[in-house]
Amino acid sequence: MKTNITLFTSLALLLGGCAIGPDYERPATVTPVTFGYGDTNQSVPINSTWWKSFNDEQLTKNIEQALTNNFDLISADASVDAMLGKFDTAKSYLYPQINANGSLTRQGVNGTDTYQLRDGVTSTYAANLSLASYEIDLFGRVRRANEAVRAQLLASEFSRQTLRIAISSNVAASYIKLSSLESQSTLARENIKASEEINTLNALKYQHGVIPQTTLLQSQSELQSAKATLAQLEAAKIAEESTFNLLLGRNPSRVSTTALEQITRPNLPSALPSQILQHRPDIALAEQNLIAANAKIGIARAAYYPSIQLTGMAGVQSLALQDFTANPTTIWKILPTITLPIFTAGRIEGEVKTAEAEHNQSLSSYKKAIISAFNDADNAIGQNTKADEQLRYQKERSDAIQTAFEQSKLRYKVGTIAYNDLLLVQQQWISAQQSYLQARQNALISTVNLYKAFGGGWDNNQNIPIPNMLPAGR
Numbered sequence: 001m002k003t004n005i006t007l008f009t010s011l012a013l014l015l016g017g018c019a020i021g022p023d024y025e026r027p028a029t030v031t032p033v034t035f036g037y038g039d040t041n042q043s044v045p046i047n048s049t050w051w052k053s054f055n056d057e058q059l060t061k062n063i064e065q066a067l068t069n070n071f072d073l074i075s076a077d078a079s080v081d082a083m084l085g086k087f088d089t090a091k092s093y094l095y096p097q098i099n100a101n102g103s104l105t106r107q108g109v110n111g112t113d114t115y116q117l118r119d120g121v122t123s124t125y126a127a128n129l130s131l132a133s134y135e136i137d138l139f140g141r142v143r144r145a146n147e148a149v150r151a152q153l154l155a156s157e158f159s160r161q162t163l164r165i166a167i168s169s170n171v172a173a174s175y176i177k178l179s180s181l182e183s184q185s186t187l188a189r190e191n192i193k194a195s196e197e198i199n200t201l202n203a204l205k206y207q208h209g210v211i212p213q214t215t216l217l218q219s220q221s222e223l224q225s226a227k228a229t230l231a232q233l234e235a236a237k238i239a240e241e242s243t244f245n246l247l248l249g250r251n252p253s254r255v256s257t258t259a260l261e262q263i264t265r266p267n268l269p270s271a272l273p274s275q276i277l278q279h280r281p282d283i284a285l286a287e288q289n290l291i292a293a294n295a296k297i298g299i300a301r302a303a304y305y306p307s308i309q310l311t312g313m314a315g316v317q318s319l320a321l322q323d324f325t326a327n328p329t330t331i332w333k334i335l336p337t338i339t340l341p342i343f344t345a346g347r348i349e350g351e352v353k354t355a356e357a358e359h360n361q362s363l364s365s366y367k368k369a370i371i372s373a374f375n376d377a378d379n380a381i382g383q384n385t386k387a388d389e390q391l392r393y394q395k396e397r398s399d400a401i402q403t404a405f406e407q408s409k410l411r412y413k414v415g416t417i418a419y420n421d422l423l424l425v426q427q428q429w430i431s432a433q434q435s436y437l438q439a440r441q442n443a444l445i446s447t448v449n450l451y452k453a454f455g456g457g458w459d460n461n462q463n464i465p466i467p468n469m470l471p472a473g474r
Helices: 002-015 050-054 057-069 071-092 141-207 213-247 274-279 281-302 321-326 347-414 419-453
Strands: 098-109 120-136 307-318 329-339
Touching (some): 057 141, 071 141, 141 213, 141 281, 141 419, 213 419, 274 281, 274 347, 281 347, 347 419
Antiparallel strands (some): 120 307, 307 329
């Protein structure tokens, strides 16, 4: 028996040495050395907890809460665990499955006509180790299946990392928008206060016959317009808070933010080498999908070749319990079977064709992911650079018109300019202040988008983190 088992084991190891189908090779792609915007070419590490560089404790706390409580991310974690289970299952088929069985059978026979039967009660004790149907991986079908599932597992992990970057970026952007809306609401209140002062002054002037009623009505209209603007901003903040709370996985609540002017804007290099895109998990995700599709070609092609299944059993049996341990009867069997497809009416050809077509789709998606990443990063760098310029210009404009508005209020009070002249300067002032706040909001969000485009940050010589994918755990 031992000789036969050794023979079949050696045969399995000998025949399991090749795998049908193409081995994966990373496709060649044309990549730029640097991006198109910026004057420098620096390679610097970016902390993976990039949101801390804004020096805002509330922002950090909210992002960390979202990374713990966001329901989409919790679902993604569960998807990775599910794929880990599938990987364990696929890997198990590389090894024989051995089961232990034990039984006690009691049989009673009564009567006079007991031809070839033992009258009375008979006990049979049996125990064995059985080899479940084990496929000798002659042409690598099982190994290709394991390769495909492993790639799908890694793809689910990279998908989770991509989602993690998206959630942290969305929380940061939403937080900045809320801070901007609060600052714009504060500006709207200042405009209401200024409009009320002007309207009060106009009411006095109208009572003394200095100005016509139309001027008073015009100032009243401007005051109501300012109040309507504040209501609109407060409504926008309520809507944004809803989005923000959903990202954090919590019930509706008011959100407290740091003033927009107090949020530090990190300084990032204006250009980085294209190697930074090796830190983007979406590219790694597309490549793992391609690896899985490549392995499935081998799985489909393996159906053309014979499949060898091996089952077996070794055990002992006796009619008496004392003989079961002292002198049992030994039983064993080995059942190798071979299956060879003769006629499948085009089924295998169709499966191979489908696998090859899906591989081509995955290849196209992989190349598109790379091109998309380069354009995304180049756009993020360019937008960040131009956001700097817009912020600087809007700040200069805001400071200038602020001074002009203060002077115009004094001149109108003493009667050296008409109300229409003051109103024009007031409208320019509120427009300039709003544009500045919007420019600062855009500048901060462009920095967030830059971090996102660079793959969410990394340390020196650190690529995309890959968990330990050993069976039954990470």
